[in-house]
Amino acid sequence: MLKLVVLLSGRGSNFQAIFESINTQNLPVSIELVLSDNPQAGGLHYAQKRGIETAAISPKDYDNQGEFNKAVLQRVQQTDANWAVLAGYMRLVNADFIAHFDGQVLNIHPSLLPKYKGLNTHQRALDAGDKTHGASVHLVTEKLDDGPIIIQSNIEISDEDSADTLAARLLQTEHSIYPQTIKWLSSGDLRYSNQQLYFNNKPLNSPISWQQLGQ
Ligand code: GRF
Numbered sequence: 001m002l003k004l005v006v007l008l009s010g011r012g013s014n015f016q017a018i019f020e021s022i023n024t025q026n027l028p029v030s031i032e033l034v035l036s037d038n039p040q041a042g043g044l045h046y047a048q049k050r051g052i053e054t055a056a057i058s059p060k061d062y063d064n065q066g067e068f069n070k071a072v073l074q075r076v077q078q079t080d081a082n083w084a085v086l087a088g089y090m091r092l093v094n095a096d097f098i099a100h101f102d103g104q105v106l107n108i109h110p111s112l113l114p115k116y117k118g119l120n121t122h123q124r125a126l127d128a129g130d131k132t133h134g135a136s137v138h139l140v141t142e143k144l145d146d147g148p149i150i151i152q153s154n155i156e157i158s159d160e161d162s163a164d165t166l167a168a169r170l171l172q173t174e175h176s177i178y179p180q181t182i183k184w185l186s187s188g189d190l191r192y193s194n195q196q197l198y199f200n201n202k203p204l205n206s207p208i209s210w211q212q213l214g215q
Helices: 013-022 044-051 065-077 095-100 119-126 163-187
Strands: 002-008 029-036 054-056 083-086 105-111 132-139 149-156 190-193 196-199
Touching: 002 013, 002 044, 002 163, 013 044, 013 163, 029 044, 029 065, 029 163, 044 054, 054 083, 065 105, 083 163, 105 119, 105 163, 119 132, 119 163, 149 163, 163 190
Parallel strands: 002 029, 002 083, 029 054, 083 105
Antiparallel strands: 105 132, 132 149, 190 196
16 A cells, blocks of 8 residues: 655645546545645644644754754654655755655656756756757656656646746646556556665656657
């Protein structure tokens, strides 16, 4: 059974999309804990209202990043979650966190990785004159927005687009590819074993294209 810890820092719309897809499709997935570094995060309140266990751990309450990371890991270790899902979590998780999950940590990033790691991805795609933009679900390593990519969505960039219109359109696709990834994990179509991803029992060495799935 897939047991998730979700980490988020803000509104949590990706978490909501995942939660709704688990419920409407009756997936064998439990959300053991939603943890935020921001006590005001909208996603935390959404989870509380639905009776999901939550934790707010603010870096302000710790002397340094190392102590904060320890507190996060200690809280996560109190659950028996087997995958961690970063959904708009604006911090890096450290090696101990990743090791606790045997590498089973997911993130969603609003760019066609390896392009545009970090912030302001929509504006950077516009500034570069890109014709397409996208989002990536990937396994997390200690490096920012790194790690093997599982699935990517694509959208076309038009002359009228701004960073805001791109962000809004892309977010809709994020709400498909992240729940889809969770669904594949729950069915076993997607597996991670001995540091290798498998999709339909074949090694997954390049990203699945959401469009090619007929979306
Ligand atoms: C999303 O764009 C996600 O790709 C990025 O942060 C944003 C989080 O949005 N990592 P939300 O909190 O899930 O609404």
